Amino acid sequence: MPKLFPKSANRLPLQILTFVGVLGGLAALGVTYYMTPKYTRVGYAPVQPVPFSHQLHAGQLGLDCRYCHSNVEKSGHANVPTSQTCMNCHNQIKPQSPLLAVVRQSYESGEAVPWVKIHSVPDYAYFNHAAHVTRGVSCVSCHDRIDQMETVQHAKPFSMEFCLDCHRAPQEAVRPRELVTNLGWQHPAGASGQLRDGQKLVDDWKIKPPQSCSGCHR
Amino acid sequence: MRYALLVLAFLAVLAVSLLGFRGATFVKPPIDVFPEWAFPGMKRQPKYKPQAESKFFADGRTDRPLPPGVVASSYGPAGQPLRDDDHLYAGKTATGAWAPGFPAALAIDRTFIKRGQERYVIYCQPCHGALGDGQGITKAYGMGATPTYHDDRLRQMPAGEIYNTITHGKNTMLSYADKLAPDERWAVVAYVRALQRAQQGTPADVPAAQQKELGIK
Numbered sequence: 001m002p003k004l005f006p007k008s009a010n011r012l013p014l015q016i017l018t019f020v021g022v023l024g025g026l027a028a029l030g031v032t033y034y035m036t037p038k039y040t041r042v043g044y045a046p047v048q049p050v051p052f053s054h055q056l057h058a059g060q061l062g063l064d065c066r067y068c069h070s071n072v073e074k075s076g077h078a079n080v081p082t083s084q085t086c087m088n089c090h091n092q093i094k095p096q097s098p099l100l101a102v103v104r105q106s107y108e109s110g111e112a113v114p115w116v117k118i119h120s121v122p123d124y125a126y127f128n129h130a131a132h133v134t135r136g137v138s139c140v141s142c143h144d145r146i147d148q149m150e151t152v153q154h155a156k157p158f159s160m161e162f163c164l165d166c167h168r169a170p171q172e173a174v175r176p177r178e179l180v181t182n183l184g185w186q187h188p189a190g191a192s193g194q195l196r197d198g199q200k201l202v203d204d205w206k207i208k209p210p211q212s213c214s215g216c217h218r
Numbered sequence: 219m220r221y222a223l224l225v226l227a228f229l230a231v232l233a234v235s236l237l238g239f240r241g242a243t244f245v246k247p248p249i250d251v252f253p254e255w256a257f258p259g260m261k262r263q264p265k266y267k268p269q270a271e272s273k274f275f276a277d278g279r280t281d282r283p284l285p286p287g288v289v290a291s292s293y294g295p296a297g298q299p300l301r302d303d304d305h306l307y308a309g310k311t312a313t314g315a316w317a318p319g320f321p322a323a324l325a326i327d328r329t330f331i332k333r334g335q336e337r338y339v340i341y342c343q344p345c346h347g348a349l350g351d352g353q354g355i356t357k358a359y360g361m362g363a364t365p366t367y368h369d370d371r372l373r374q375m376p377a378g379e380i381y382n383t384i385t386h387g388k389n390t391m392l393s394y395a396d397k398l399a400p401d402e403r404w405a406v407v408a409y410v411r412a413l414q415r416a417q418q419g420t421p422a423d424v425p426a427a428q429q430k431e432l433g434i435k
Contacts, residue, residue, distance in 0.1 A: 064340040070397040077268040122261035
């Protein structure tokens, strides 16, 4: 009777195992690298109806974030400004600019400017701006250097891990309230100074960010 | 075996070259790993959020404007449901003239003026400048009309009229009522008064202890 399997078939089980192992490893690598928010969200910068530049308005002109996002300290939602807010200046500065046509039209007709929303948390998680901003968590912790961005870009993953990392160690981020919108600020004494003063603020204000599931999934 | 691994390596290289690396900028909406059609009602629950889009209303907004003539029943502070204090909410006296001073309901103290300073720096300084001299950053870009607070007309102006300018705007200056609550507007008025006073300092205003230090006799 001729041989059913060649001799090399003896190695086949091992080879299949190796192959499946390598395949599984690659798949796991691929999923962790490509299916997590660090890949899917970071870098999202949609084309907006008006080429509005934070680098010009917040960086160069030095406008405070709250001039436009005026509800950020008062409500959970940080509002995107009304077109009147733009017209405060643009009724005299570049009043004819074609780039601002959408804003002018919105101001006259009362229809909304169709800004594209960039950051969002899913509806099963609760987020509140006022709770963070009034406790000395700066915009830069979650939105990075918006004041240097020509177009706004999703800079942090906003995964659950991202939220919890800070909730476990808030002293690394909290700063005096009046510095919250000063994105370039860093503690003059470096990381150790931040930890010391951050800890002091955490103790003074009794800061206790929720770590239990129901704190955010309410 | 070698071929199988080679194919795998090729596929991996293909995937990386198609998908790129983390942190690259892109304009299309992010990929949803657990898409809504497969898991309905989790990420996007059928409820309205602020400033969101609505398919139901003709103007496409979830934020509804008040129908004309509506007066909210809990508009003012607790215990005072209607805004019927004309001095506090309109800057006017009972006769309808601009009120000269501050409403009795507010305590004018250091924290109040500090609050006014903070709000002034955010909302007024870009045009009116840190000193209130009208030399804010926007002057260089074409806001030529911004006046200084340091002339007699504005020094004599009743506080209620300045309050009204913040609430309703004036000529080319638009309203700031959506950004400042009534008590915050009064705090800003108090700070404007402080700025005006600061430009009229005399040597006699400097405390005796500091007079020598500054070389004032």
